[in-house]
Amino acid sequence: xxxxxxxxxxxxxxxxxxxxxxxxxxxxxxxxxxxxxxxxxxxxxxxxxxxxxxxxxxxxxxxxxxxxxxxxxxxxxxxxxxxxxxxxxxxxxxxxxxxxxxxxxxxxxxxxxxxxxxxxxxxxxxxxxxxxxxxxxxxxxxxxxxxxxxxxxxxxxxxxxxxxxxxxxxxxxxxxxxxxxxxxxxxxxxxxxxxxxxxxxxxxxxxxxxxxxxxxxxxxxxxxxxxxxxxxxxxxxxxxxxxxxxxxxxxxxxxxxxxxxxxxxx
Amino acid sequence: xxxxxxxxxxxxxxxxxxxxxxxxxxxxxxxxxxxxxxxxxxxxxxxxxxxxxxxxxxxxxxxxxxxxxxxxxxxxxxxxxxxxxxxxxxxxxxxxxxxxxxxxxxxxxxxxxxxxxxxxxxxxxxxxxxxxxxxxxxxxxxxxxxxxxxxxxxxxxxxxxxxxxxxxxxxxxxxxxxxxxxxxxxxxxxxxxxxxxxxxxxxxxxxxxxxxxxxxxxxxxxxxxxxxxxxxxxxxxxxxxxxxxx
Amino acid sequence: xxxxxxxxxxxxxxxxxxxxxxxxxxxxxxxxxxxxxxxxxxxxxxxxxxxxxxxxxxxxxxxxxxxxxxxxxxxxxxxxxxxxxxxxxxxxxxxxxxxxxxxxxxxxxxxxxxxxxxxxxxxxxxxxxxxxxxxxxxxxxxxxxxxxxxxxxxxxxxxxxxxxxxxxxxxxxxxxxxxxxxxxxxxxxxxxxxxxxxxxxxxxxxxxxxxxxxxxxxxxxxxxxxxxxxxxxxxxxxxxxxxxxxxxxxxxxxxx
Numbered sequence: 001x002x003x004x005x006x007x008x009x010x011x012x013x014x015x016x017x018x019x020x021x022x023x024x025x026x027x028x029x030x031x032x033x034x035x036x037x038x039x040x041x042x043x044x045x046x047x048x049x050x051x052x053x054x055x056x057x058x059x060x061x062x063x064x065x066x067x068x069x070x071x072x073x074x075x076x077x078x079x080x081x082x083x084x085x086x087x088x089x090x091x092x093x094x095x096x097x098x099x100x101x102x103x104x105x106x107x108x109x110x111x112x113x114x115x116x117x118x119x120x121x122x123x124x125x126x127x128x129x130x131x132x133x134x135x136x137x138x139x140x141x142x143x144x145x146x147x148x149x150x151x152x153x154x155x156x157x158x159x160x161x162x163x164x165x166x167x168x169x170x171x172x173x174x175x176x177x178x179x180x181x182x183x184x185x186x187x188x189x190x191x192x193x194x195x196x197x198x199x200x201x202x203x204x205x206x207x208x209x210x211x212x213x214x215x216x217x218x219x220x221x222x223x224x225x226x227x228x229x230x231x232x233x234x235x236x237x238x239x240x241x242x243x244x245x246x247x248x249x250x251x252x253x254x255x256x257x258x259x260x261x262x263x264x265x266x
Numbered sequence: 267x268x269x270x271x272x273x274x275x276x277x278x279x280x281x282x283x284x285x286x287x288x289x290x291x292x293x294x295x296x297x298x299x300x301x302x303x304x305x306x307x308x309x310x311x312x313x314x315x316x317x318x319x320x321x322x323x324x325x326x327x328x329x330x331x332x333x334x335x336x337x338x339x340x341x342x343x344x345x346x347x348x349x350x351x352x353x354x355x356x357x358x359x360x361x362x363x364x365x366x367x368x369x370x371x372x373x374x375x376x377x378x379x380x381x382x383x384x385x386x387x388x389x390x391x392x393x394x395x396x397x398x399x400x401x402x403x404x405x406x407x408x409x410x411x412x413x414x415x416x417x418x419x420x421x422x423x424x425x426x427x428x429x430x431x432x433x434x435x436x437x438x439x440x441x442x443x444x445x446x447x448x449x450x451x452x453x454x455x456x457x458x459x460x461x462x463x464x465x466x467x468x469x470x471x472x473x474x475x476x477x478x479x480x481x482x483x484x485x486x487x488x489x490x491x492x493x494x495x496x497x498x499x500x501x502x503x504x505x506x507x508x509x510x511x512x
Numbered sequence: 513x514x515x516x517x518x519x520x521x522x523x524x525x526x527x528x529x530x531x532x533x534x535x536x537x538x539x540x541x542x543x544x545x546x547x548x549x550x551x552x553x554x555x556x557x558x559x560x561x562x563x564x565x566x567x568x569x570x571x572x573x574x575x576x577x578x579x580x581x582x583x584x585x586x587x588x589x590x591x592x593x594x595x596x597x598x599x600x601x602x603x604x605x606x607x608x609x610x611x612x613x614x615x616x617x618x619x620x621x622x623x624x625x626x627x628x629x630x631x632x633x634x635x636x637x638x639x640x641x642x643x644x645x646x647x648x649x650x651x652x653x654x655x656x657x658x659x660x661x662x663x664x665x666x667x668x669x670x671x672x673x674x675x676x677x678x679x680x681x682x683x684x685x686x687x688x689x690x691x692x693x694x695x696x697x698x699x700x701x702x703x704x705x706x707x708x709x710x711x712x713x714x715x716x717x718x719x720x721x722x723x724x725x726x727x728x729x730x731x732x733x734x735x736x737x738x739x740x741x742x743x744x745x746x747x748x749x750x751x752x753x754x755x756x757x758x759x760x761x762x763x764x765x766x767x768x
Contacts, residue, residue, distance in 0.1 A: 065754060069761040070613075076764055077609055095588060103584040111617055115749040119625070123742030130738050132354035135316050139348050140368040141340035233742035234629025241621035241749050242569065249614070253576045256583040257688055264587055 026221045029145055033217055036143075036150035044151050051155035056163070059116050063167050066112050067105070071171030072178040074104065079183040089183055093176065093190030100171050102200035102207075102264070107252045109167045110211035113160055114244040118219035121152055122240030125223030126233040134224065149220040153213060160212025161205065168204075199263035207255050211248050218244040267292045267457045268313060268425065273322035273332075275305075275312055275481075282308050284481040285322070292424070295451060295458045297472035297489070299465060301503060301512060305481045306461050307351065310427050313459070314346055315339040326425070344372050346425040347418035347456075351433065353410045355402040355417075362398040365389060365416045372421060388416045392446055408439040412446070419450055426450075428460045432467055440464065444471050465504065477503075530729075537655070537729050544649075544656045555657035562623045562658075563665035567672065573618045574611070574673035578680030579688075581605050586689035598691045599700030602681040607674055607708040613760060615673045616719035619666050620752040624727035627658055628748040631731025632741040640732070655732070659724040666720030670713060715763050722755040 079092055125148055128134050134144045172191075179185035222240035226232045268290040275283040283305045290296055298306045311317045312324060319332040326342055334342070347368075355364050366385035369376065376384070389398055392412040402410055411431065418426060431447065432440040444467055451458055462468040469475075475492050477485035477500050484497045492504065502510030544550060585601040631654065634640050643650050678700070685691035730748035734740045 062750065062754065066757040069757045073609060073761050073764045076768070077604075080768055081604060099584060099588065102587070103580070107580065111614070112753060115617070115621065115753050116746075119746040119749055123739075123746050126742050127739040131352050131357075132350040133356055135311070135314075136348070136350055136354035136356070138316060139314060139343050139346065140371045141344055142371060143336070229738070231629060231633040231738075231741070233738045234632055234745050235626075237742045237745035238621070238625040238629050241625050241745075242618065245618060245621050246569070246572065249573060249576045249580070253579050253583075256580055257684070260583050260587060260688060 025225065026218070029149070029221045029224065030217050032143065032145040033149050033153050033220075036146045037154060039146075040150060040154070044147075047151040048154050051152050052159050055113075055117055055155055055159040058120065059113060059159075059163055060166075062116055063109060063112055063163050064170055067108060067167040068170050068174040070104075070108055071100070071174035074171075075175040075178045076182060079179060079185070083183070089179070089185045090189055092179055092183075092185060094192040094195040096175055096179075097172055097191075097193060098195045098197075098200055100175070101168060101196055102203045102259070103256065105164060105168045105171055106204050106207035106211060107248065109164045109208070110160065110215065110248040110252070111245055113156075113163065113212075114215050114219075114248055115241055117156060117160075118215045118240045118244035119237050121216055121219040122223040122226075122237045123233060125149075125220055126226035126236035129224065129226040129236075130228065130232050144224065145220070149216060149224075152220070153216045156216040157209055157212040160215070161208045164204075164208035164212075197264070199259070202263055203255065203259040206259075207252060210251055210255065214247045214251055215244045218247050267327060269323075269325040270313075271323040271325075273309075273312065273324055274320050275308060275317065276320045277308075277317075282481055283312070283478075286478075286481075286483055288476060288483065288486055290457045290459065292457060293455045294474055295472045296460065297468045297475045298459060298461045298478065299463075299468065299475060299503075300478040300484075301499075302463075304478045306478050307429060309478065310348070310429055310459065310461060313425075313427070314348060315343055344368075344421065345423050346427060347421060347423040348426075349411075349414045349418045349428045349431055351429045353402075353414040355410060355413055357402055359402075360398070361394070361400050361402065361405070361413055362386060362389060364402065364413060365420055368417060369420050374421075385416075385420065388420050389413070392416045393442075408435050408443070411435065411439075411443060415443070415446060415450075419454075422454060422456075424456050426454075426456045426458050428458070428462075430461055430463065432462060432464050440467055447471060479503075533733065534725060534729050537732070538725060540651050541656055541659050541725075544651050550652045550656035550660070554653055555661060558657050558661040559665060562627075562661050563668060566619065566622050566665070566669060569618060569622050570615060570669045570673050571676050573614060574676040575680040577610060577614050577673075578602065578606060578677035578682075579684040581610060581677070582681040582685045582689055582691075586685070586691065590689070595689075595691050595695055596699045598685055598689060599682070599696040599698070600703035602685070603678060603700045603704035604708060606677045606681065607704065607712045609712075609760075609764075611674055611677055612670060612712045612715040612719060613756060615670050616666065616716065616723065616756045617753060619662075619669065619720070620723045620727070620749055620756065623662060623665070624723040624752050625745045625749050627662070627724075627727040628731040628734075628745045629741055631728060632734035632744045635732060635734045636737050636741060650732075655728050658728060659721070662724035662727075663717055663720040666723065667713060667717045670716035674709065674712065711767050714767060715760060718759055718763060719756050722759060723752045726751040726755060 075096060078096065079089060082089060082092065137144050137147055176187055176190040179190050180187055219240040222236045222243060226236040270286050270288045273283060273286040286309065298309065300306050308317065312319055315331050315334065322332065323330050324332050326345065329342060331339060331342055356367065359367065362382065362385045365388055366381050369381050369384065386398055389395060392415055394409060394412055397405065397409065402413065405413065428447065432443050435443065448471065460468060460472060469489055472489055474487065475485060475489050476483060479499050485492055485495045485500050492500065495501065498511050502512050581602045582598060585598050589595060589597050640650050643653060682693055682696050685696050686693055727748045730744045734744045
């Protein structure tokens with residue numbers, strides 16, 4: 001009995017120290033990335049542009065298809081409910097546009113990019129770990145975080161924002177199309193932007209920027225801590241997808257909550 | 267040049283190296299051998315400062331790198347040229363950029379053009395003239411090894427480490443690689459540490475041998491005298507016998 | 513110009529190749545199900561590994577999803593003073609759309625990509641060939657149990673997730689949006705119907721099927737060692753996300 005209790009306590013202790021060690025390591029990578037961004041003097045500008053191109057190129061169709069479909073689905077569901085109650089569809093457009101900008105588009109775009117970009121970064125850095133390229137970088141006195149992660153971080157922040165804005169356009173257009181074709185809502189009734197406040201725009205942009213920064217940091221941490229062996233890179237990629245998605249959900253929750261209590265307060 | 271005093275290393279609770287004491291002097295060529303998983307690769311990574319020393323002191327030219335921070339390790343690492351087991355060529359750079367990279371990262375005072383010429387010259391010296399613009403993935407195993415060697419020696423470092431320089435290569439390429447390493451050594455006065463599983467090829471190249479088993483040194487001395495070593499593990503390992511402690 | 517045409521053609525051929533591969537895998541799975549021939553031990557082991565081990569991540573996701581939904585609903589509701597709509601709005605959105613999609617994406621990230629990594633590792637270390645050499649059909653031993661357990665488990669996990677999301681929504685409704693529990697509950701229980709729950713659960717089953725098929729296919733077609741495994745995982749989660757969203761669109765249409 002005491003033996004078992006002892007073992008349990010030891011396991012719990014190991015678990016807790018493991019979490020602390022991981023948190024510390026994640027924190028250190030984040031700090032080194034931020035420091036790298038401030039020290040960034042354009043010497044790797046080409047690399048940033050290349051990464052921006054890669055992120056955009058890889059994700060454009062993906063974001064178009066997924067967010068377009070989601071926009072149509074969401075409008076469909078909303079209109080269906082309104083039909084059951086009041087049948088007054090005139091408020092659908094303005095409210096939908098407002099909700100998309102401050103809530104749905106940031107989290108959904110970021111979730112999509114967490115799978116697309118986050119997994120990509122982890123697979124790439126993980127491969128560099130198992131092929132010892134990271135060690136080779138360190139041997140030449142280069143901080144892998146500076147060299148690998150910082151350009152991806154900058155590219156991801158910029159491109160998540162750009163893709164997010166693009167996704168808003170796609171979602172709103174797709175939603176309008178759905179409302180028009182299935183529920184007969186006029187386009188000029190749908191495209192009304194006066195419900196959108198400065199607070200909505202601020203919250204939406206803030207979410208996109210923070211998500212865009214969180215994804216490469218979490219994914220980079222997963223990639224750089226890849227274990228040896230043939231299952232290492234696969235596991236790192238898996239961890240990157242799940243951890244960056246979770247990070248997006250929790251960050252989104254925090255920003256939404258704070259936003260509701262501050263800038264979006266009526 | 268390199269002095270290890272009672273160096274130990276633990277990773278996730280497992281003792282990988284235990285009380286290693288050795289000295290590698292300028293101009294010496296050492297072979298590091300031992301059964302798989304004995305800790306020889308780890309010893310090399312400790313010397314490069316890629317993993318922290320848990321216990322003991324490790325001097326590279328009078329500087330103790332045990333417990334040194336990543337920032338202070340940078341100048342120490344630049345004294346070491348390393349050929350990695352899997353070459354570790356950067357797959358996002360072409361061949362000459364790979365070779366030039368370590369040089370372009372130190373304050374050598376050379377212009378980018380001079381660095382490029384030097385990389386080209388080094389590639390020619392390892393017999394890869396004409397492949398400068400190729401990507402690593404387009405090269406054969408032996409050619410990649412040569413690129414790795416060229417990258418390891420481009421800064422003319424006082425310490426050179428070859429981790430399995432001939433693994434996975436055919437006998438002809440193997441002997442060519444050893445010829446190349448010999449030629450490089452004849453021109454420089456570096457400390458050379460070589461890990462290899464190919465004992466016969468290795469013994470034709472090195473002057474001294476360090477034998478490690480389960481994280482401990484079993485033999486440390488001249489290459490010729492290891493045949494007289496009476497340790498049962500060394501005896502069995504060198505002769506490839508079935509009977510014995512391994 | 514020529515290059516562009518060649519690229520489009522290459523893309524189209526790739527797409528056909530992948531679609532054909534997926535359909536072939538689907539056919540093989542169905543063939544192994546009639547009559548059912550698969551390894552029961554492996555099936556149970558996968559149920560445990562994919563289901564029970566995913567409970568924490570599903571709970572975490574669902575809890576915060578509920579929270580996010582109630583916060584968004586209250587931005588809308590506060591302006592109209594219609595607190596009686598919060599429970600309804602959150603329940604409706606969570607059960608029908610946001611719950612299945614977010615949980616499906618998380619399941620794809622946790623279980624689907626893990627599955628791809630595992631199968632891919634078995635491919636690159638020649639374990640699949642080893643099984644075949646031993647006269648064991650990898651389809652019956654590896655694929656079918658995984659496909660079945662993923663469908664069943666995403667369905668069951670979505671039930672848990674739905675409950676947790678509503679708890680989260682109610683909790684954050686009280687804490688942040690000034691909606692009393694009684695108001696939340698009345699609005700929720702009067703306006704949310706069993707049909708909404710069923711709608712979401714059918715989606716969950718289909719999403720589980722999509723995740724299982726794409727992840728097994730990506731895993732079984734890995735090439736190029738450890739690096740290839742990473743790439744395959746990346747492809748698997750992307751294909752699964754696309755599949756989830758596109759099928760969601762058609763399901764929403766056909767279920768209403």
